[in-house]
Amino acid sequence: MKQVKTEEFDELIKGEKPVVCDFFATWCGPCKMLAPVMDKASELYGEKAEFVRVDVDEEPELAQRYGIMSIPTVIVFAGGEEKDKSVGFMAQSEMNEFIERNV
Secondary structure, three states: OEEOOHHHHHHHOOOOOOEEEEEEOOOOHHHHHHHHHHHHHHHHHOOOOEEEEEEOOOOHHHHHHOOOOOOOEEEEEEOOEEEEEEEOOOOHHHHHHHHHHHO
C-alpha cells in the first residue's frame, strides 16, 4: 500500500476503481496493528480496488474534510463519494468482510 498526499488522493477517488483508504498516524498503536491487516487486504482485493494510506498529521485538511476524529479510520470511496467507514482496529476476517461488502 502506498501513502498518498491530498492531490493524488483526490485524483484516485475520481477513478473507475473503488478506493480503500486507511487514515493513520505514525504514533498510533492501533494504526500499527492495522497496517499488516490492510497490507493483506490489499493483496487479496487489489484487483477490485485501490488501497492507499493517508497520514493525518501530514494531510490534516484531508482528515478534516472526511471528519476523521479517531484513527485508524478506513473509508471506502466509490465514484468519488464516501461509501462506507470503519473506525478502529479490525481483525483480518472483519476487514475482509468490510471490503467484500463495499467493493
